[in-house]
Amino acid sequence: MKLKNLSVTTLILVYMMACSCTADIDVGGITVTFDGSDDDIKIDPGEGFDLIIELEDPEENDTVDIKVDVLFDNILVLDEYNLDNVDLVEDEECTIELDDGDFDDIWKDLFLGYDCGSHDIKVRIYDEVKEETDSVDLEIEGDEFKRVAFDPEEPSVDEEITIYVEDEDGDGLDRAYIRIYNLGDDESWDEDDEDSYERTDYGGEATFTLEDDFDPAIGRYLFIIVESISGGSYCRVTKELSMKKELVIDGLPSEAKAGDEIELQVLDSNNNPIAYADVTVSGSGFSDTKSTNADGYVYFTLTETGSFSVVATKTDYEDSVIKHFEIKPRSDLDIDIKPDDALVGVKLTITISSKGNEVEDAEVKIKKPDGSFESTKRTSSDGEIEYTPQTVGVYEIEVTKSGYQKTTKKHTVLNEFDVSLSAQVLINEENTITVKDHRGNNVAEAIISVKGTKVAETDSSGKASFIIESAGTYTIGVSKEGFKDYSVDVKAEGSLSVEVSETKIDLDDYVTIYVKDMKDQPIEAELTILTPNGTSTIETSSEMEYTPDTAGKYEVTARKKGYSPSTTEFSVSPYMVTLSSEVVGNYLVVTATRNKEPLSNITVSVTPPESESFFMYTDVNGNAKLDLAQLGEKGNFTISLDEVNYESEIIVKEVTGWGGIDLINLIMWVLLAAIVILAAAVVLVYLKGKGKPGERKEKALTERYKPEKPQGKTRLGRL
Numbered sequence: 116m117k118l119k120n121l122s123v124t125t126l127i128l129v130y131m132m133a134c135s136c137t138a139d140i141d142v143g144g145i146t147v148t149f150d151g152s153d154d155d156i157k158i159d160p161g162e163g164f165d166l167i168i169e170l171e172d173p174e175e176n177d178t179v180d181i182k183v184d185v186l187f188d189n190i191l192v193l194d195e196y197n198l199d200n201v202d203l204v205e206d207e208e209c210t211i212e213l214d215d216g217d218f219d220d221i222w223k224d225l226f227l228g229y230d231c232g233s234h235d236i237k238v239r240i241y242d243e244v245k246e247e248t249d250s251v252d253l254e255i256e257g258d259e260f261k262r263v264a265f266d267p268e269e270p271s272v273d274e275e276i277t278i279y280v281e282d283e284d285g286d287g288l289d290r291a292y293i294r295i296y297n298l299g300d301d302e303s304w305d306e307d308d309e310d311s312y313e314r315t316d317y318g319g320e321a322t323f324t325l326e327d328d329f330d331p332a333i334g335r336y337l338f339i340i341v342e343s344i345s346g347g348s349y350c351r352v353t354k355e356l357s358m359k360k361e362l363v364i365d366g367l368p369s370e371a372k373a374g375d376e377i378e379l380q381v382l383d384s385n386n387n388p389i390a391y392a393d394v395t396v397s398g399s400g401f402s403d404t405k406s407t408n409a410d411g412y413v414y415f416t417l418t419e420t421g422s423f424s425v426v427a428t429k430t431d432y433e434d435s436v437i438k439h440f441e442i443k444p445r446s447d448l449d450i451d452i453k454p455d456d457a458l459v460g461v462k463l464t465i466t467i468s469s470k471g472n473e474v475e476d477a478e479v480k481i482k483k484p485d486g487s488f489e490s491t492k493r494t495s496s497d498g499e500i501e502y503t504p505q506t507v508g509v510y511e512i513e514v515t516k517s518g519y520q521k522t523t524k525k526h527t528v529l530n531e532f533d534v535s536l537s538a539q540v541l542i543n544e545e546n547t548i549t550v551k552d553h554r555g556n557n558v559a560e561a562i563i564s565v566k567g568t569k570v571a572e573t574d575s576s577g578k579a580s581f582i583i584e585s586a587g588t589y590t591i592g593v594s595k596e597g598f599k600d601y602s603v604d605v606k607a608e609g610s611l612s613v614e615v616s617e618t619k620i621d622l623d624d625y626v627t628i629y630v631k632d633m634k635d636q637p638i639e640a641e642l643t644i645l646t647p648n649g650t651s652t653i654e655t656s657s658e659m660e661y662t663p664d665t666a667g668k669y670e671v672t673a674r675k676k677g678y679s680p681s682t683t684e685f686s687v688s689p690y691m692v693t694l695s696s697e698v699v700g701n702y703l704v705v706t707a708t709r710n711k712e713p714l715s716n717i718t719v720s721v722t723p724p725e726s727e728s729f730f731m732y733t734d735v736n737g738n739a740k741l742d743l744a745q746l747g748e749k750g751n752f753t754i755s756l757d758e759v760n761y762e763s764e765i766i767v768k769e770v771t772g773w774g775g776i777d778l779i780n781l782i783m784w785v786l787l788a789a790i791v792i793l794a795a796a797v798v799l800v801y802l803k804g805k806g807k808p809g810e811r812k813e814k815a816l817t818e819r820y821k822p823e824k825p826q827g828k829t830r831l832g833r834l
Contacts, residue, residue, distance in 0.1 A: 363435055392432070422526065547579070698773055701742060
């Protein structure tokens with residue numbers, strides 16, 4: 116018995132000693148600094164840093180294992196970092212050194228060192244020491260991208276995506292690095308997430324399709340944009356997008372009877388079957404949801420008659436379009452109601468038939484939504500009755516006839532919206548929507564939604580307004596109890612206005628072109644000027660001067676991404692020319708002048724009475740000649756200009772003959788002869804005067820006073 120007691124005592128002592136050996140040691144708290152002195156620093160993107168952890172006051176001497184966690188704004192960047200055999204000395208500080216190179220892959224994979232701004236760095240130690248924490252502040256400051264844009268902003272999974280990256284000066288950044296992560300089912304980053312990357316081209320654009328790199332491509336994605344694969348000097352930009360595919364319901368029968376099995380298949384937009392999608396059939400007080408099998412099929416058996424709707428849903432997919440169908444009664448009598456979409460105040464035609472043949476004199480009772488009945492009606496020889504519902508709700512049609520089984524059918528009657536909304540919606544402007552019913556009455560308290568989110572409600576006049584802040588395609592919805600839901604896709608854009616200083620100018624003048632936005636403020640846009648000859652000039656500006664060189668009509672169009680284009684026109688008047696004509700000798704001479712000055716190298720069109728038109732160029736004197744003798748035609752000659760930049764009145768010259776003295780050529784020949792004679796006289800005088808100066812003078816004096824011999828001429832003859 117004593118041995119037993121001794122053994123128990125020994126075991127208790129051993130256990131207590133073991134517990135004391137494994138107890139966490141109190142290190143008296145920790146102090147974390149950068150490089151041993153600062154508790155906050157500012158660094159450039161990607162710049163490294165050191166963390167110094169001071170264990171302030173260990174309570175005993177020991178060698179321990181320590182684990183270290185580091186959190187960057189609650190993101191665990193260092194997880195259970197092991198420091199083995201750390202020697203602690205009682206009452207003496209112990210220093211542990213770390214740097215960002217010790218951090219886990221998440222640090223470099225997510226480019227966290229490029230996440231500009233202020234961050235909390237929290238350090239935690241534990242394991243064989245008592246858990247302690249301390250924090251320091253880290254600020255990262257670097258260059259900012261001028262713009263990082265996605266087009267489209269919310270792409271679908273199989274849509275081409277373009278990312279634009281501009282540097283701080285607004286120029287396209289070449290070779291910018293884009294890391295793309297598919298975040299998986301948990302929609303958060305972890306090491307085994309599938310990833311890819313893209314690089315921008317010289318213009319700062321990267322264009323790709325997620326389906327090319329990820330399979331399947333649906334899911335949530337994280338995009339990280341940095342200057343280069345090594346990081347660079349710019350702050351990172353991140354964006355998350357959810358990619359979904361649309362569900363499509365196939366196999367809906369055009370007609371089904373109560374009790375028939377209905378087979379439906381759910382596909383994606385590429386006709387691939389979708390397993391485990393939820394398919395909900397509802398209507399006539401009935402609703403049932405089933406999941407598709409591995410091949411995308413689902414089966415329903417409906418025993419109720421009436422109008423039903425079906426929709427397919429699945430996580431990470433867009434809901435299918437809601438489809439409607441009819442379940443007809445399984446009986447000898449069939450009830451057909453037209454139109455299918457019944458509206459309040461619109462006449463219904465109810466046709467009763469049996470096996471394709473109209474049933475005459477069948478008794479038809481109509482139960483209204485409030486439970487009361489309309490007076491009994493009987494079908495015509497065509498098996499028809501007509502009825503106009505006056506209230507919203509479900510109407511029950513009951514048909515009886517001797518020899519037939521009683522048949523009933525429910526039919527829903529609704530109001531319908533008549534919506535007035537421009538197909539082009541302006542961004543950052545109040546856009547007005549007007550809602551009436553199908554009978555023209557204003558609809559108050561109708562809910563207006565944008566992409567499924569309520570943004571407004573109509574007033575008593577049926578009007579509401581809403582604002583869309585960014586360009587894109589939006590689904591505008593209108594809903595109200597008792598009405599068929601309404602939706603329309605609209606394109607939201609800015610509005611440009613292009614104006615010119617003058618709508619009509621002369622050649623040699625210029626026009627000033629202005630571009631303004633919806634608020635009448637100047638805005639830079641691409642200006643395309645289409646000239647009369649079909650060429651175009653393209654400039655980017657908010658205001659420019661343009662000097663045309665061709666007469667005619669000019670078209671100016673302003674374009675800018677996210678804005679609807681705007682076009683205006685101006686015209687340029689040609690130079691006015693005066694045409695005159697006369698017959699000189701054998702020629703019809705046409706003279707072109709402007710401001711009483713002759714115009715050379717101008718194309719003149721002359722159409723004779725019988726021949727085709729002649730085109731002639733004017734000479735330096737503004738004259739163009741047509742040889743009438745060679746042409747041999749008399750009558751009215753039509754004369755005009757064939758020039759874009761010149762314009763004149765059309766003149767008609769009657770030619771009755773030609774020949775006679777060509778006064779113009781005669782005068783020219785006379786002038787030419789006079790010039791030749793004058794030149795010869797000058798030369799002769801010059802030659803006679805040559806010789807020695809003294810001799811010339813003496814001879815001149817002698818000849819001057821030498822008496823002449825009478826020649827037998829009178830004074831008049833000498834003269």
